[in-house]
Amino acid sequence: MTRVRVLPGLSANGYARHALHDVDALWVEKNCYVDVLIELLHTLGLEPLALLGSTATVDFDGDGFTFYKPDHEDLRAFYGVDIQELNVWRPLLDHAVHHLGDGKFLITEANAFWLPDTSGTDYRRHHVKTTIVIADVDVDARRLGYFHNAGYFELDGEDFDRTFRAMPPTPDAVALPLFAEVVRVDRRRTSGPQELAAMARERLRVHLARRPRTNPVARFQAHFEAYLPTMQERGLPHYHAWAFATTRQLGASMELLARHLEWLARITPSVPLDEAAAQFLQLSATAKAFVLKAARAVNGKRPFDDTGTFGAMSDAWSRSMTQLAAEIGS
Structure with a gap:
Protein backbone atom coordinates (compact mmCIF):
# COMPACT_ATOMS: atom_id res chain seq x y z
CA MET A 1 0.00 0.00 0.00
CA ASN A 31 -1.15 33.04 10.50
CA CYS A 32 -0.13 29.71 9.07
CA TYR A 33 -0.21 27.76 12.36
CA VAL A 34 -3.56 28.87 13.74
CA ASP A 35 -5.13 28.65 10.26
CA VAL A 36 -4.30 24.99 9.73
CA LEU A 37 -5.55 24.03 13.19
CA ILE A 38 -8.83 25.89 12.59
CA GLU A 39 -9.40 23.88 9.43
CA LEU A 40 -8.23 20.59 10.92
CA LEU A 41 -10.60 20.91 13.88
CA HIS A 42 -13.40 21.99 11.55
CA THR A 43 -12.85 18.92 9.39
CA LEU A 44 -12.92 16.68 12.48
CA GLY A 45 -16.34 18.07 13.39
CA LEU A 46 -14.99 20.14 16.31
CA GLU A 47 -15.68 23.82 17.02
CA PRO A 48 -12.47 25.90 16.68
CA LEU A 49 -14.17 29.05 17.97
CA ALA A 50 -13.78 27.65 21.49
CA LEU A 51 -9.99 27.54 21.13
CA LEU A 52 -9.26 31.21 20.59
CA GLY A 53 -9.19 32.62 24.11
CA SER A 54 -5.41 32.43 24.21
CA THR A 55 -5.28 35.37 21.77
CA ALA A 56 -5.88 37.56 24.85
CA THR A 57 -2.18 37.02 25.65
CA VAL A 58 -0.90 38.51 22.37
CA ASP A 59 1.75 41.13 23.12
CA PHE A 60 4.15 43.42 21.31
CA ASP A 61 7.62 41.96 21.78
CA GLY A 62 9.70 44.88 20.52
CA ASP A 63 10.02 43.93 16.86
CA GLY A 64 6.74 42.11 16.29
CA PHE A 65 3.51 40.94 17.86
CA THR A 66 3.24 37.43 19.27
CA PHE A 67 3.06 34.82 16.51
CA TYR A 68 0.26 33.19 18.44
CA LYS A 69 -0.52 29.50 18.43
CA PRO A 70 -3.56 27.82 19.97
CA ASP A 71 -2.80 26.59 23.46
CA HIS A 72 -2.03 22.86 23.40
CA GLU A 73 -3.49 22.40 26.87
CA ASP A 74 -6.77 23.85 25.58
CA LEU A 75 -6.69 21.40 22.66
CA ARG A 76 -6.44 18.46 25.04
CA ALA A 77 -9.03 19.79 27.48
CA PHE A 78 -11.64 20.79 24.90
CA TYR A 79 -11.29 18.11 22.23
CA GLY A 80 -8.93 15.38 23.42
CA VAL A 81 -6.53 16.33 20.58
CA VAL A 185 -6.82 12.35 17.42
CA ASP A 186 -7.61 8.84 18.66
CA ARG A 187 -8.99 10.29 21.93
CA ARG A 188 -10.90 13.16 20.38
CA ARG A 189 -14.32 13.92 21.77
CA THR A 190 -17.17 16.23 20.89
CA SER A 191 -18.65 18.19 23.79
CA GLY A 192 -22.01 19.91 23.79
CA PRO A 193 -22.03 23.70 23.30
CA GLN A 194 -22.76 24.48 26.95
CA GLU A 195 -20.03 22.19 28.26
CA LEU A 196 -17.51 23.48 25.73
CA ALA A 197 -18.37 27.11 26.50
CA ALA A 198 -18.00 26.51 30.24
CA MET A 199 -14.51 25.05 29.70
CA ALA A 200 -13.57 27.87 27.31
CA ARG A 201 -14.73 30.51 29.78
CA GLU A 202 -12.57 29.03 32.55
CA ARG A 203 -9.55 28.87 30.26
CA LEU A 204 -10.19 32.45 29.11
CA ARG A 205 -9.84 33.50 32.74
CA VAL A 206 -6.43 31.83 32.82
CA HIS A 207 -5.35 33.50 29.58
CA LEU A 208 -6.54 36.91 30.74
CA ALA A 209 -4.30 36.62 33.77
CA ARG A 210 -1.41 36.43 31.28
CA ARG A 211 -2.48 39.44 29.19
CA PRO A 212 0.13 42.17 28.63
CA ARG A 213 0.78 44.27 31.73
CA THR A 214 1.04 47.46 29.70
CA ASN A 215 -0.74 48.51 26.53
CA PRO A 216 0.98 46.75 23.59
CA VAL A 217 -0.47 49.14 21.01
CA ALA A 218 1.14 52.13 22.71
CA ARG A 219 4.51 50.34 22.63
CA PHE A 220 3.89 49.41 19.00
CA GLN A 221 3.34 53.08 18.16
CA ALA A 222 6.69 54.07 19.66
CA HIS A 223 8.40 51.32 17.65
CA PHE A 224 6.71 52.35 14.40
CA GLU A 225 7.64 56.00 14.76
CA ALA A 226 11.28 55.12 15.46
CA TYR A 227 11.49 52.48 12.71
CA LEU A 228 9.68 54.31 9.90
CA PRO A 229 12.86 55.94 8.46
CA THR A 230 14.50 52.51 8.21
CA MET A 231 11.51 51.10 6.32
CA GLN A 232 11.49 54.09 3.99
CA GLU A 233 15.15 53.50 3.27
CA ARG A 234 14.74 49.76 2.65
CA GLY A 235 11.51 49.96 0.64
CA LEU A 236 8.23 48.10 0.30
CA PRO A 237 9.51 44.48 0.38
CA HIS A 238 11.01 45.12 3.81
CA TYR A 239 7.85 46.95 4.91
CA HIS A 240 5.61 44.02 3.94
CA ALA A 241 7.72 41.61 5.98
CA TRP A 242 7.50 44.04 8.90
CA ALA A 243 3.74 44.46 8.51
CA PHE A 244 3.18 40.70 8.57
CA ALA A 245 5.10 40.43 11.85
CA THR A 246 3.40 43.43 13.42
CA THR A 247 0.15 44.87 12.13
CA ARG A 248 -1.21 41.63 10.67
CA GLN A 249 -0.57 39.65 13.85
CA LEU A 250 -2.23 42.38 15.92
CA GLY A 251 -5.24 42.72 13.64
CA ALA A 252 -5.81 39.03 12.99
CA SER A 253 -5.44 38.03 16.63
CA MET A 254 -7.95 40.65 17.73
CA GLU A 255 -10.42 39.44 15.09
CA LEU A 256 -10.08 35.91 16.45
CA LEU A 257 -10.55 37.12 20.03
CA ALA A 258 -13.67 39.02 18.96
CA ARG A 259 -15.12 35.94 17.25
CA HIS A 260 -14.35 33.86 20.33
CA LEU A 261 -16.24 36.31 22.55
CA GLU A 262 -19.17 36.45 20.13
CA TRP A 263 -19.37 32.66 20.25
CA LEU A 264 -19.28 32.65 24.05
CA ALA A 265 -22.00 35.31 24.13
CA ARG A 266 -24.25 33.22 21.86
CA ILE A 267 -23.86 30.12 24.03
CA THR A 268 -24.04 31.93 27.37
CA PRO A 269 -26.02 35.15 26.77
CA SER A 270 -26.10 35.89 30.50
CA VAL A 271 -22.43 36.96 30.26
CA PRO A 272 -22.26 40.37 28.50
CA LEU A 273 -19.37 40.06 26.07
CA ASP A 274 -20.75 41.67 22.92
CA GLU A 275 -19.39 45.15 23.63
CA ALA A 276 -15.84 43.90 24.21
CA ALA A 277 -16.12 41.77 21.07
CA ALA A 278 -17.20 44.80 19.02
CA GLN A 279 -14.27 46.85 20.33
CA PHE A 280 -11.74 44.13 19.47
CA LEU A 281 -13.30 43.80 16.02
CA GLN A 282 -13.00 47.55 15.45
CA LEU A 283 -9.36 47.40 16.55
CA SER A 284 -8.80 44.66 13.97
CA ALA A 285 -10.45 46.69 11.20
CA THR A 286 -8.39 49.76 12.11
CA ALA A 287 -5.19 47.70 11.96
CA LYS A 288 -6.12 46.47 8.49
CA ALA A 289 -6.65 50.02 7.24
CA PHE A 290 -3.34 51.06 8.78
CA VAL A 291 -1.44 48.49 6.68
CA LEU A 292 -2.27 50.40 3.50
CA LYS A 293 -1.80 53.86 5.00
CA ALA A 294 1.65 52.98 6.31
CA ALA A 295 2.59 51.37 2.99
CA ARG A 296 1.87 54.63 1.19
CA ALA A 297 4.02 56.51 3.70
CA VAL A 298 6.89 54.07 3.22
CA ASN A 299 6.65 54.13 -0.56
CA GLY A 300 6.34 57.91 -0.68
CA LYS A 301 9.22 58.39 1.77
CA ARG A 302 7.39 61.21 3.50
CA PRO A 303 6.72 62.10 7.13
CA PHE A 304 3.77 60.24 8.58
CA ASP A 305 1.84 61.06 11.72
CA ASP A 306 -1.12 58.82 12.45
CA THR A 307 -1.53 59.28 16.18
CA GLY A 308 -5.31 59.17 15.73
CA THR A 309 -5.19 55.60 14.41
CA PHE A 310 -2.84 54.45 17.13
CA GLY A 311 -4.92 56.24 19.75
CA ALA A 312 -8.10 54.52 18.59
CA MET A 313 -6.48 51.09 18.64
CA SER A 314 -4.82 51.71 21.99
CA ASP A 315 -8.04 52.91 23.61
CA ALA A 316 -9.99 49.97 22.19
CA TRP A 317 -7.47 47.50 23.60
CA SER A 318 -7.52 49.10 27.07
CA ARG A 319 -11.30 49.43 27.32
CA SER A 320 -11.98 45.94 26.03
CA MET A 321 -9.42 44.22 28.22
CA THR A 322 -10.68 46.07 31.29
CA GLN A 323 -14.28 45.15 30.55
CA LEU A 324 -13.41 41.57 29.71
CA ALA A 325 -11.45 41.08 32.92
CA ALA A 326 -14.37 42.49 34.89
CA GLU A 327 -16.87 40.12 33.28
CA ILE A 328 -14.74 36.97 33.16
CA GLY A 329 -12.42 37.60 36.09
CA SER A 330 -8.65 37.17 36.04
Missing part, protein backbone atom coordinates in the same frame (compact mmCIF):
# COMPACT_ATOMS: atom_id res chain seq x y z
CA THR A 2 1.54 3.30 -1.08
CA ARG A 3 -1.30 5.62 -0.09
CA VAL A 4 -1.99 6.50 3.53
CA ARG A 5 -4.63 8.96 4.66
CA VAL A 6 -6.23 9.73 7.99
CA LEU A 7 -9.66 10.72 6.66
CA PRO A 8 -10.55 8.72 3.53
CA GLY A 9 -13.44 11.01 2.56
CA LEU A 10 -11.39 14.21 2.64
CA SER A 11 -10.83 15.87 -0.74
CA ALA A 12 -9.66 19.24 -1.99
CA ASN A 13 -12.55 19.27 -4.47
CA GLY A 14 -15.53 20.93 -2.85
CA TYR A 15 -13.79 21.47 0.48
CA ALA A 16 -15.86 23.87 2.64
CA ARG A 17 -13.70 26.04 4.87
CA HIS A 18 -14.69 27.25 8.33
CA ALA A 19 -16.51 30.58 8.66
CA LEU A 20 -13.41 32.11 10.28
CA HIS A 21 -11.85 31.88 6.80
CA ASP A 22 -14.85 33.25 4.95
CA VAL A 23 -14.07 35.77 2.22
CA ASP A 24 -15.85 38.42 4.29
CA ALA A 25 -13.44 38.00 7.23
CA LEU A 26 -11.29 41.01 7.98
CA TRP A 27 -8.20 38.81 7.73
CA VAL A 28 -9.01 35.71 5.68
CA GLU A 29 -5.62 34.26 6.57
CA LYS A 30 -4.48 34.86 10.15
CA ASP A 82 -2.87 16.02 21.52
CA ILE A 83 0.09 17.65 19.75
CA GLN A 84 3.68 16.64 20.47
CA GLU A 85 6.94 17.48 18.72
CA LEU A 86 8.19 14.78 16.37
CA ASN A 87 11.79 13.67 16.59
CA VAL A 88 12.66 13.89 12.90
CA TRP A 89 15.43 11.31 12.76
CA ARG A 90 14.71 9.95 9.27
CA PRO A 91 13.26 11.41 6.04
CA LEU A 92 10.02 13.25 6.71
CA LEU A 93 8.20 11.19 4.08
CA ASP A 94 8.99 8.02 6.03
CA HIS A 95 7.58 9.61 9.18
CA ALA A 96 4.47 10.71 7.29
CA VAL A 97 3.76 7.24 5.93
CA HIS A 98 4.17 5.71 9.39
CA HIS A 99 2.12 8.20 11.39
CA LEU A 100 -0.69 8.71 8.89
CA GLY A 101 -0.95 4.95 8.65
CA ASP A 102 -1.36 4.97 12.43
CA GLY A 103 -4.22 7.47 12.24
CA LYS A 104 -2.24 10.60 13.14
CA PHE A 105 -1.70 13.87 11.29
CA LEU A 106 1.65 15.63 10.90
CA ILE A 107 2.18 19.36 11.26
CA THR A 108 5.38 20.40 9.52
CA GLU A 109 7.33 23.31 8.17
CA ALA A 110 7.15 23.66 4.40
CA ASN A 111 8.47 25.94 1.68
CA ALA A 112 5.64 27.95 0.11
CA PHE A 113 7.65 27.98 -3.13
CA TRP A 114 6.40 24.41 -3.71
CA LEU A 115 2.78 24.86 -2.52
CA PRO A 116 0.47 25.51 -5.49
CA ASP A 117 -2.27 26.97 -3.28
CA THR A 118 -0.04 30.06 -2.95
CA SER A 119 -0.19 30.68 -6.70
CA GLY A 120 -0.06 34.41 -7.34
CA THR A 121 2.01 35.11 -4.23
CA ASP A 122 4.80 32.70 -3.31
CA TYR A 123 4.36 29.60 -5.52
CA ARG A 124 7.45 29.27 -7.73
CA ARG A 125 8.34 32.86 -6.79
CA HIS A 126 9.56 33.14 -3.21
CA HIS A 127 11.09 30.70 -0.74
CA VAL A 128 9.04 31.34 2.39
CA LYS A 129 8.69 29.14 5.46
CA THR A 130 5.14 28.18 6.30
CA THR A 131 3.21 25.44 8.10
CA ILE A 132 1.05 22.64 6.70
CA VAL A 133 -0.83 19.66 8.10
CA ILE A 134 -0.20 16.45 6.19
CA ALA A 135 -3.38 14.38 5.88
CA ASP A 136 -2.96 12.21 2.75
CA VAL A 137 0.20 10.80 1.13
CA ASP A 138 0.46 8.66 -2.00
CA VAL A 139 4.12 7.74 -2.43
CA ASP A 140 3.90 6.07 -5.85
CA ALA A 141 1.70 8.78 -7.36
CA ARG A 142 3.84 11.46 -5.66
CA ARG A 143 0.71 13.18 -4.38
CA LEU A 144 0.10 15.02 -1.11
CA GLY A 145 -3.13 16.23 0.52
CA TYR A 146 -2.54 18.99 3.07
CA PHE A 147 -4.14 21.74 5.09
CA HIS A 148 -2.59 25.15 4.52
CA ASN A 149 -3.78 28.65 5.39
CA ALA A 150 -7.54 28.81 4.83
CA GLY A 151 -8.24 25.45 3.21
CA TYR A 152 -7.34 21.93 2.12
CA PHE A 153 -5.29 21.34 -1.02
CA GLU A 154 -3.37 18.77 -3.05
CA LEU A 155 -0.02 18.81 -4.85
CA ASP A 156 2.00 16.31 -6.84
CA GLY A 157 5.06 15.72 -8.99
CA GLU A 158 8.04 17.96 -8.43
CA ASP A 159 6.15 19.87 -5.73
CA PHE A 160 5.84 16.59 -3.81
CA ASP A 161 9.54 15.81 -4.19
CA ARG A 162 10.65 19.25 -3.12
CA THR A 163 8.24 19.46 -0.18
CA PHE A 164 9.62 16.21 1.21
CA ARG A 165 13.19 17.01 0.11
CA ALA A 166 13.23 13.81 -1.87
CA MET A 167 15.66 15.13 -4.48
CA PRO A 168 18.54 17.63 -4.88
CA PRO A 169 19.48 20.44 -4.46
CA THR A 170 18.80 19.82 -0.76
CA PRO A 171 20.90 16.77 0.13
CA ASP A 172 20.26 15.32 3.56
CA ALA A 173 23.93 15.74 4.44
CA VAL A 174 23.63 19.51 4.70
CA ALA A 175 19.92 20.22 5.26
CA LEU A 176 18.59 20.62 8.78
CA PRO A 177 15.54 18.46 9.51
CA LEU A 178 12.18 20.15 9.15
CA PHE A 179 10.42 20.90 12.43
CA ALA A 180 7.36 18.68 12.74
CA GLU A 181 4.68 17.70 15.24
CA VAL A 182 2.43 14.68 15.60
CA VAL A 183 -1.30 15.27 16.05
CA ARG A 184 -3.05 12.42 17.85
